[in-house]
Amino acid sequence: TLQDKLSSIFKKLRGRGSLTAQDVDVALREVRLALLEADVSLKVVRSFIARVKEKAVGAAVWESLSPGQLVIKYVRDELTFLMGNENARIEFSPQPPTIIMMVGLNGAGKTTSSGKLAKFFKDSEHFPLLVAADIYRPAAIKQLEIIGEKLEIPVFSMGNKQSPVEIVKAAKNQALAQGHDILIVDTAGRMHIDEVLMQELRDMKLSVSPQEILLTVDAMTGQDAVNIAESFEEKLGVTGVILTKMDGDARGGAALSVKEVTGKPVKFVGTGEKLDALEPFYPDRIVSRILG
Amino acid sequence: FYFWKKLDGEFWEELEDLMLSSDVGVATTGKIIDELKDIAHKERITEPMPLMERMKDYIADILSSRSKSLIKPASGPAVILVVGVNGVGKTTSIAKLAYWLKSNDSKVMLAAADTFRAAAIDQLQIWANSLGVDIIKTKEGGDPSAVCFDAVAAAKARKADYLIIDTAGRLHSKSNLMEELKKIRRVIAREIPDAPHETLIVLDAATGKNALAQAKTFSEAAPLTGIILAKLDGTAKGGIILTISDELSVPVKFIGFGEKPEDFAAFNAAEFLDALFA
Ligand SMILES: Nc1nc2c(ncn2[C@@H]2O[C@H](COP(=O)(O)OP(=O)(O)OP(=O)(O)O)[C@@H](O)[C@H]2O)c(=O)[nH]1
Numbered sequence: 001t002l003q004d005k006l007s008s009i010f011k012k013l014r015g016r017g018s019l020t021a022q023d024v025d026v027a028l029r030e031v032r033l034a035l036l037e038a039d040v041s042l043k044v045v046r047s048f049i050a051r052v053k054e055k056a057v058g059a060a061v062w063e064s065l066s067p068g069q070l071v072i073k074y075v076r077d078e079l080t081f082l083m084g085n086e087n088a089r090i091e092f093s094p095q096p097p098t099i100i101m102m103v104g105l106n107g108a109g110k111t112t113s114s115g116k117l118a119k120f121f122k123d124s125e126h127f128p129l130l131v132a133a134d135i136y137r138p139a140a141i142k143q144l145e146i147i148g149e150k151l152e153i154p155v156f157s158m159g160n161k162q163s164p165v166e167i168v169k170a171a172k173n174q175a176l177a178q179g180h181d182i183l184i185v186d187t188a189g190r191m192h193i194d195e196v197l198m199q200e201l202r203d204m205k206l207s208v209s210p211q212e213i214l215l216t217v218d219a220m221t222g223q224d225a226v227n228i229a230e231s232f233e234e235k236l237g238v239t240g241v242i243l244t245k246m247d248g249d250a251r252g253g254a255a256l257s258v259k260e261v262t263g264k265p266v267k268f269v270g271t272g273e274k275l276d277a278l279e280p281f282y283p284d285r286i287v288s289r290i291l292g
Numbered sequence: 293f294y295f296w297k298k299l300d301g302e303f304w305e306e307l308e309d310l311m312l313s314s315d316v317g318v319a320t321t322g323k324i325i326d327e328l329k330d331i332a333h334k335e336r337i338t339e340p341m342p343l344m345e346r347m348k349d350y351i352a353d354i355l356s357s358r359s360k361s362l363i364k365p366a367s368g369p370a371v372i373l374v375v376g377v378n379g380v381g382k383t384t385s386i387a388k389l390a391y392w393l394k395s396n397d398s399k400v401m402l403a404a405a406d407t408f409r410a411a412a413i414d415q416l417q418i419w420a421n422s423l424g425v426d427i428i429k430t431k432e433g434g435d436p437s438a439v440c441f442d443a444v445a446a447a448k449a450r451k452a453d454y455l456i457i458d459t460a461g462r463l464h465s466k467s468n469l470m471e472e473l474k475k476i477r478r479v480i481a482r483e484i485p486d487a488p489h490e491t492l493i494v495l496d497a498a499t500g501k502n503a504l505a506q507a508k509t510f511s512e513a514a515p516l517t518g519i520i521l522a523k524l525d526g527t528a529k530g531g532i533i534l535t536i537s538d539e540l541s542v543p544v545k546f547i548g549f550g551e552k553p554e555d556f557a558a559f560n561a562a563e564f565l566d567a568l569f570a
């Protein structure tokens with residue numbers, strides 16, 4: 001583990017009063033490796049290492065902690081601080097319905113997560129409406145309808161001949177008419193560099209002013225996480241992140257990259273294919289996972 | 293980036309950065325850079341441009357030496373099993389592969405063996421309709437092995453050239469799902485001794501290190517004959533395939549770069565590397 005590597009590096013440093021810049025550089029080289037192996041994007045690793053170095057150099061070495069343990073403590077603290085608090089909840093609208101737009105790359109888990117989120121709200125006494133706004137993918141609407149049936153949650157759809165903007169506008173009116181307090185909009189997967197499809201999201205945002213735009217990110221995403229997150233933040237603006245497929249064995253460094261470049265919190269974590277596999281986000285868990 | 297004049301420290305740093313941010317990985321990047329420095333020294337190359345071209349040729353040789361066209365048996369249908377983790381692009385890649393094979397005048401059939409996920413069968417049925425190919429399926433919740441059994445029988449009876457089997461997305465870390473995959477393979481092999489002739493894993497070009505673990509673990513359940521690298525129409529470079537090639541010798545056979553049937557091509561190492569090192 002990183003802990004073991006650092007303790008062996010620092011075996012010879014017993015008895016010194018404080019961490020020198022050289023000690024810290026040697027230790028941080030190992031940390032850099034660990035973060036890259038965990039799929040944290042290169043530029044995020046760089047700025048993160050620089051911040052930790054600033055804090056660690058000159059730090060007094062105490063009796064209770066070895067130099068290696070001290071560096072890890074700084075790394076862990078900085079990671080935890082970066083990943084934010086665990087109280088990131090959905091922002092409700094002062095005027096219902098609260099509209100949540102699910103966006104992200106193809107196959108990230110938007111449709112499944114839309115169902116999971118709807119179930120989460122239904123189980124906590126809300127009255128959600130799912131909206132099938134993916135008019136492109138074969139059987140996407142059917143997929144959401146089957147999910148809605150399983151959960152006994154209504155799904156609003158207008159088939160795939162109407163534009164997504166028309167669909168969300170009509171869905172909002174339906175929500176108002178039928179007293180739904182939460183609207184969850186499932187959108188089509190898209191590349192962040194597809195300008196036409198990114199414009200479609202902007203048009204949808206403009207037409208219904210959602211409270212939440214949740215970027216769905218696959219936990220196994222590698223270096224490209226910074227590009228995806230930056231693009232979505234710049235071109236659309238997101239309010240939060242859902243990290244999916246955390247039941248796999250990917251280290252999940254993408255979580256760090258996304259948080260660093262967007263500043264937006266991870267609000268939920270997908271932990272399986274079933275519709276109850278949604279958990280709140282615990283920063284310390286992802287930190288331990290990233291540090292291996 | 294290497295239209296620079298000098299092969300100096302800054303060049304090597306930039307090259308390392310480019311490779312690391314393309315998911316080539318620390319170990320493979322180090323290996324390639326060491327090799328390059330060696331080549332530059334031995335062949336007395338002093339300019340970045342010729343060195344980069346030399347490097348691309350060197351890596352392309354490694355990648356292409358393993359890539360071959362699709363395996364086809366002497367008689368009977370060629371069975372292609374498509375596997376991979378959730379959401380990578382299996383179903384869409386199957387549609388593209390069917391389209392590609394059909395445009396080369398082959399008779400193609402599909403098997404909808406993802407009986408688990410909501411509307412998975414519907415999704416492949418819609419593709420079958422638009423491609424004009426036969427599809428073997430059952431009800432949602434049915435047994436995937438039973439679908440494969442029926443599909444192989446139908447492919448033989450209807451004299452199909454290719455039978456492409458779509459399976460459910462499954463995380464390689466879930467042993468019960470890997471066991472299900474082994475069973476699917478056994479059922480296919482019982483019906484046609486050398487089948488599946490191809491087992492292709494679909495990898496998402498934006499996946500990091502986990503792609504290596506996926507390829508390794510899937511290989512243990514169903515020996516892989518090739519990779520379909522999908523979603524290359526984003527900004528991800530798919531550099532992880534350099535490591536997979538190095539450690540597992542599984543060749544990339546096809547790439548996907550879009551959601552339409554024609555957004556598909558046979559893997560070309562030289563073009564892939566030009567894009568990676570652009
Ligand atoms: N194991 C696991 N699988 C998941 C999770 N979330 C989604 N999936 C699976 O990932 C695959 C893709 O999920 P979808 O919900 O269809 O993804 P999507 O983002 O809507 O896809 P597009 O609409 O095509 O962009 C499906 O097989 C889901 O069952 C998760 O947390 N864990």
Ligand SMILES: Nc1nc2c(ncn2[C@@H]2O[C@H](COP(=O)(O)OP(=O)(O)OP(=O)(O)O)[C@@H](O)[C@H]2O)c(=O)[nH]1
Nearest residue numbers: 106107378379380381382383384461523548549550
């Ligand atoms: N942009 C782009 N999207 C792709 C590509 N290949 C597949 N997709 C999209 O990725 C999403 C998931 O594709 P699927 O074919 O359903 O993936 P899958 O592996 O079968 O998913 P599961 O069966 O749920 O595990 C869909 O939105 C596809 O249109 C590609 O090369 N480029």
Ligand SMILES: [Mg+2]
Nearest residue numbers: 110111134140
């Ligand atoms: Mg979807």
Ligand SMILES: [Mg+2]
Nearest residue numbers: 382383406412
């Ligand atoms: Mg599929």
